[in-house]
Structure formats: structure tokens, C-alpha cells
Amino acid sequence: MNIYTARTGGLAILATIIAVAPLGFSNTYFYDVGVNAMFNAIVCVGLNLLIGYAGQISLGHAGFFALGAYGSGILTTVYGFPPIGALVLSAAVVGLLAFAVGRPILKLKGHYLAMATLGIGIIIHIVLKTEAKITGGPDGMSLDNFKMLGFAIKGDVMWYWVAGIALVGSVWLALNLIDSPVGRALRAVHGSEVGAEVVGVDTSRYKVLVFVVSAVFASVVGSLFAHKNGFITPDIGSFFHSVELVTMVVLGGMASTFGALIGAVILTLLPQVLAAVEQYEAMILGAIMMGTMIFMPKGLLPSLVAVLRRRGGGR
Amino acid sequence: MHNLVKWGTAAVVAVGLCGLAGHARAADPIRIGSTLSVTGPASFLGEPEKKTLEMYVERINKEGGVLGRKIELVVYDDGGAGDKASTFTKRLIESDKVDILIGGSTTAATMAAAPLAERAEVPFISLAGAVVVVEPVKKWIFKTPHTDRMAAEKVFSDMKKRGITKIGLISEDAGFGKSGHDQSLAVVKNYGIEIVADEVYSPKDPDVTAQLTKIKNAGGVQAVFNFGFGQGPAIVTKNFKQLGMAVPLYQSHGVASKDYIRLAGDAAEGVRLPAAGIVVPEQLAATDPQKLVVTAFKKDYEAAFKSDVSTFAGHAYDALQIVLAAIKRAGAVDKAKIRDEIEKTSGYVGTGGLVSMSASDHMGLSPSAFHMLEIRKGEWALID
Amino acid sequence: MFAAFLQYLFSGLTSGAIYALAGLGFAIIYNASHVINFAQGEFIMIGGMATATMVAAGTPVPVAIALAMAASMLVGVALEKFAIEPARNADVVTIIIITIGASIFLRGGAQLLWDKEFHALPAFSGETPIGILGATLMPQSLWVFGVAGLAIVVLWWFFNRTLFGKAMLATSHNRLAAQLVGIGVKKVLLASFALSALLGAVGGIVVTPITFTNYEAGIMLGLKGFSAAVLGGLGNGTGAIVGGLIVGIAEALASGYLSSAYKDAIAFLIILFVLFFMPSGLFGKRGTDRV
Structure with missing residues (x-):
């Protein structure tokens, strides 16, 4: 199967699932969970470019997500920006910030990079919590509906379709990026950074580029999330949220766009399912994380694909 | 003749009671939904609140429930986070079809849930402290804790x-x-x-x-x-x-x-x-109207959980009592009627103090609390 | 003015020594396996919670401490045996997620086994503050300094003077070569988890009289310990201690002279700044990339 048909095939399956899923939704709560799952999936598809393809970890992406959310919140409520303008401007600012910190930070390796990104995420979280005059502090801030061209996106059902289109679009973007020369360079960086440099790949440029792209993904989703929920608190930028995002990517399958997507959906649904056994929720969640990683170290999707291939090959 | 009338009346009453009982058994329970910070940094609010609600709901159900209907309590843990509280509140309203919301241990959780309760027109008694919960007054939102x-x-x-x-x-x-x-x-x-x-x-x-x-x-x-x-x-x-x-x-x-x-x-x-x-x-002075209520509550709580009672447990107790009284006064499980009756709460003696709500005061505690x-x-x- | 400065310094040393003890646990496991164990904070929590609850239930303090240390070691060994070893050839990120999963699991377990309330332990040598040049220090802080100092000495001796310690270091440098010269890599990994769990428990026990403890106490200690270990240079015990003290003192001086709201942010800024210029931390070995 050639790579282009595989890509369109994957996109078609994704679009079909998104379109068909609501048949099983009995009320707007399901749509709400669906939107959250797809929002997380978009962030993870972006983050996976960084973790899975460029091999660089980030424990600070919730900070970018929160900056997008608060950027939209502050620009629309305080400065009267139209929501789309606020979204774009926030994403641009986040992109610039990621670019500025990306160059020095991405020289770091492994755990040192984890520490640096963690620090940046925590600093963003502290600023949002402390500057209560403009952010509302820990008690949060409210936002209006997302209006564009005289049309307001409101209600979980409408948001579901918006999130669905955004998800298909982001996956398409990510797949294209991976198959571009940039993507090939990135994989070279992941394989062996020195090796890539020797053959003339400007590794730091590509790493920064993908860092910026993944930060912008997070920021845009943050803006959408803020309008959809209508209320945001600094907690969305906490260290825990960053760890959650990385877990989604790794659990679903690094270096697999659809894997990251599946990881995001599963980890968004899991707490809703486990809410019934609230007392044991933490233990079950922890056990699932450990078990998946021990038995499928490459993540859910790649491991399943490998199993299927092996079966297919044996025939 | 006299005896006959007596027996006749008794029989009619008995049949009537059986009928009522039968009716009550068939009726759906009254659903109370709650998102609380059972874990996370505010767990010492959510944990006693959850315990209190569960203990009293069980007790009320043993005593036959309210309006002859049992109470069903659904609790989710929002960890004190606004976004989780928002999703769980939607679930309570849409999937669990609750009649009343009690909860939101933290101000962030309450403020995230409040617009949903307003839109769905479900009475919501918050357990959060901050003034913003009830100022400005929101039609469907009330609260029991004292403000900061x-x-x-x-x-x-x-x-x-x-x-x-x-x-x-x-x-x-x-x-x-x-x-x-x-x-x-x-x-x-x-x-x-x-x-x-x-x-x-x-x-x-x-x-x-x-x-x-x-x-x-x-x-x-x-x-x-x-x-x-x-x-x-x-x-x-x-x-x-x-x-x-x-x-x-x-x-x-x-x-x-x-x-x-x-x-x-x-x-x-x-x-x-x-x-x-x-x-x-x-x-408390023997004349203090709160004395009886708080003594009883403290005894119940500490006997059941072997830990010291806290003010926060009391907020959940007050919220539940106010809701139950409102349902009884409304005489039906009708969200709008219950809301009106909660707002008419007057002279309720709770663990937090004397509560008299009005259209402009959805907390109703006097400073002397x-x-x-x-x-x-x-x-x-x-x-x- | 000087008294105030000294007080800030003491405040920073107290917090810093706590972070340093937490960081040391990260360093030991990293040394043996190049794994960052994000459940390190939970070892500290288990040490503190187990001791505090047993003491409250009437167990004599020394017995409670010994049992808590044994319990924590058992958890450390189990974690290595059932979660880390089966995945030892996996990616670094995969192992990070396993240890994060373990930390969530252990917190969930602690909340079921014990409760969600805060627990205290009496201070080891009373609560009379020691006055020094107008500033004060609690005797318990001296205990924390002492334990951190002792730990570093014992670890130095262990890694440099004992055969098993040297074997552990060798494993960390080159696992294959270590295996070839007959070092039991599995045993080394197991020992490193047992050792850092033990150290975590000791840390949890000495800091509980200062900070109290509950089932979530490991989150903050784990985060600060990780910061301390990275700032000092991963795998370097002295580095972890110095890193912890720097973070603690930076926080205290920042609250004293700049802004208490931004003290944590300032500490992280300092870490970032150091990493920009010293990408392997203060005492870390400059790594060379293998092609």
C-alpha cells in the first residue's frame, strides 16, 4: 500500500468515526466528553511531532495551552478583540515565545530538557495564578461564546463538529509535515542527532521549528477550549496537565499520529469511566499506565499494528 | 354502630396508607447530584462533605425518604479543578438527570458549574466560600458556607x-x-x-x-x-x-x-x-438556637467517622437540609418550585448559623453566624 | 538587617536540605540505571505516613521507623521487579511514564490504606528554637542537615570503596561491559531501587516533624527533588545536595527580598539560567554523543 493511500485511508476512517460516533450519544454530556477528547487529541498530535518524531520531550506544553486560553480570555473580555483575532494573536505570541525559549532549551538533552520545559510550564502557571487583576487568579475567569462573522458557536453539539473538523485538519497537517523533507530531517534527528548533523541537517533549526509548531497547536486548542467551556482556571496550565499530555502521546504510541490521537481519546474517557469506582480511580489509572507501558513499550497502536503484521506475515 | 364507624374509618385509612406506600415504591427516587473535591489539594473540604451527604441520605432513606420517595445521591470527584467540575456537572444534569445539585467544594469548581446549572435550570447549592458565588445573585445558585x-x-x-x-x-x-x-x-x-x-x-x-x-x-x-x-x-x-x-x-x-x-x-x-x-x-449558651442542631450533628458525624467534625461537613449538612425542607414545602419534585422554596428559606437553624434567604440574598447567613x-x-x- | 538575612538563609537551608534529600534518591537510581524515578517522592511519603500513623497508633518510635523503612524498601524492590525490570530495554520516555504511573498508583494506595488527612510526628529533639545572631533555627532542621550530610558520606563510601558500589557505578557507565565482566546487572538495579527507597523513607521521617505529611506529600517533594538532582547534575550525589540547597535558598531569598508570590518562579528561572550555560547541570559530566 503506498503511503498516500494509507494517509487518505486513515483520514477517511477518522472522519467516519467522528461522523458516526454521535449515533451512540444519548445527550450533550457525551458530546462534551467527545469535544474534550478531540481537543486533547489535537494537542497530542502536535506534541507527538516533537516527542515522537523529533525525539524531544516537553513537560511544559500545558503552559502553552493555558497561554492560548488566557490570551483569548483576556483579549476578548478586556480588550474587546473578536475571538478569531484573539486566537490568532495568542497563537502568534505563543509561537514567538516558543521560538525564543526553544533555541537555548533544545540544546539540552533528555532529562535536562524535561527539566527546562517543566520549569517554563511552571513559571507560566505561576504568572497566571498570581496576576489576578487580569487573569482572575485561582478562581478563574469567564469568556463569551466564539463568534465569527455574526455566527456564534455554542452548545456542545456544535462544538463537537467544530472540534471534529479541527481534528481532521490537524491530523492532515501533521501527516503532511511528517512526509515532507522537514519530517525526514526530524526523523534523522531522532535517530542520531550527530549523524544528522554530519550529513548536513541543521538539527537545531528543525527541532526549534517543530517545538514552535507543537506549541502553536496547543495554544490554538487552548483558545478553543476556553470559549467552549466559557470558564478557565490556571489549573489547565499546571504541571499535571503537561504530564497528562505526554502520557497520552506515549501511551497511544510515539511516532504515530493516530497512536497519539488514540492515546488522547482513551485517557480522556478513562476518568469518566472510572468515576464510578472513584475510591480506586487513582490505583486503576496508575496500574493501566504501568501495564500498558510494560507490555506495549512502543505504545498501544504501534504494538497492535506489529501484532497484526506478525499474524499477517505468518499466513 | 359506633364501633362499626371506628373500624370502617380505620380500614379506609389503612387502605389509603397502603395505596400511598405502593405509590411511593413505584416512584422514581429524587436525584441529588454532587461534584466535590474528594481528592487533590482541597480534599479536606470535599472528603467530609461527601461523607456527610452519604451518611444523611442513607439515614433519610431508612426513615422512608422525602414525599415518600427515596433519595439517590450521585457524587463525582472533580479534584477541585474547574474543567473537571464542568464536565461532571454536565454528566449529572444530562446523563444522571439529577433534580438538584449540591457541591462545588472550591470556588473554581462552583464557578465552572454555575453557568451549566443556570442554563439547565437546576437548583444548585454551592459549598464554596467566595462571595462571587452569590454576588451578583444568580437565579438558580445558592450557597451555605460563610463568605471569606x-x-x-x-x-x-x-x-x-x-x-x-x-x-x-x-x-x-x-x-x-x-x-x-x-x-x-x-x-x-x-x-x-x-x-x-x-x-x-x-x-x-x-x-x-x-x-x-x-x-x-x-x-x-x-x-x-x-x-x-x-x-x-x-x-x-x-x-x-x-x-x-x-x-x-x-x-x-x-x-x-x-x-x-x-x-x-x-x-x-x-x-x-x-x-x-x-x-x-x-x-454555646443554652439559649443559643444553634446549640441543639450542632450538638446533634457533631455527635452523628464523630460517631460515624471517628474523626473530628469540621465546619465544611456542616456546609454539606446545611445544604442537604435546606434542599429537603424546600422539597417538602414544594410538595413535588419540580425544579422551579424547589428553587422558589429554597429562596424562601427563612429562619433555618443550621450548623453555619441562622439562614434566611431572599431574592437578593442567596446565602442568607447573618454576620452573627x-x-x-x-x-x-x-x-x-x-x-x- | 543581617539578622533578617540570616533568617532567610536558615529558612532556605531548611527547605533546601529537604529538597536535597529528595534529590539524592533520584541520583542513586539514575547512577545505576539512567532511569529517572518519578515515584521517588512517594517513597518519602510512604516513610513519613507509615511512621506517623504507626506512632499515632501507639507503636514505639524506633520500631515504627524501622518498619516504615522496611515497608518503603519493599515497595522500591517491588517497583523495580514488576515494573522497571520488565521494561528495561524501553525508551527513556516509556520508563518515565511507568514511574509516573507508579506514583499515581502508590498515592491511590496510600489514600486507601491510610486517609487523606495530614499527619504529624513529634520533633526528635524538642521544639525550642536555637538562636544564632538574632535569627532562629529549629533543632529538627539540624536533624535534616545531619541526615543529608551522613547520607552523602555513606553514599560516597559505598560507591567508591565497596565492590558492590563500584559495580553499580560500572553498570551505569556501560551496562554491556559490566555484564561481560560478570556484574549482575539485575541485582544492581534492584539494589539501587532498594537503596533510594530506603533513603526516601529516612528523608520522609526526618522532615515530617517540619512539614507534616499526607498521601499527596510526595508530589511536591518529588518535583523539587527532581529539580535539585537536575540542577546539580544527574547522577551526582553532591550535585543533588548542592542543587537542593540552591533551590531552597533561592526561594527564601526571593521571598525575603523580591516577591513571595514569585519565589518558585525565580527558583525555576535560576535553574533554566544555569542549564543554558551548563547543559549537564552544575556537577554533571559533559556527555558525548554516540553516533
């Missing part, structure tokens, strides 16, 4: 009585402390008091002597007021003693439980704080 503003006012009026005019404020940088801090700044001027040092700490800081030293050296500080909950205030209290600070230390209602005295130990001697009558039921306590020999002493 009332706590600050109680503390400042006590300081004023002692002739204190310059104080240092130290607060926690998370939700409760931050909101309390802001309300303190808003009302402090009304008492002729000036805040000359304003410091914060993180809830899990191991040591706050640096912040306290800064307050100590701010010049002319006559008292220190700490707004926070959890282990933070206990660490503040210990560090305060360590630095040998001789001025009075005030805490907020956030630490009005025996846990605080247990953690802070000797250092807590002489600390003053505002608290509801529930903390000291045995010291707070008492001033001082810790003496490891025990609470009621001083006002």
Missing part, C-alpha cells in the same frame, strides 16, 4: 476592639487564600486598619520563616492574619512561634478543626480565629 469576607470582617472587628491598627497579612497563593486575601484588602479600611506587609506562600512550602521575617521587620506590625487551609497555617503558626513574634496571630475559618491544633501543637496557644458554632457546641475563638491549652475557648 465575613471571616475577614469578624477578624478585623476583633482587632479593632483590641486597638490594633497595623497588621501583616500572610496568605496562601491557592484559591481559598487568594480569595480571602482579596476580600481582606477590600474591607480592611472600614476598620481603620492598615496592612503594612502582604506576603504569600505556596500550600506545600516546608518553611515560611522568610515571609514572616519580612512581616516582622515591616515596622509597627501589631498583629498577623493568616488566610489559608491545610497544613500551611500549621506551618505558619509553628514558624511564627519559632521567630518569637510577640504580637497576636489570627487564623481564618479555614482551620477551624481540631486537626489544626493537633498539627500546630503548643505553637497554636493564643491563636484566634472566626468559626461557626459547630466547632464548640458544648460552649461567626464566633471568635481562642486556642487555650489545646482547646477552643469561645470569647465572642
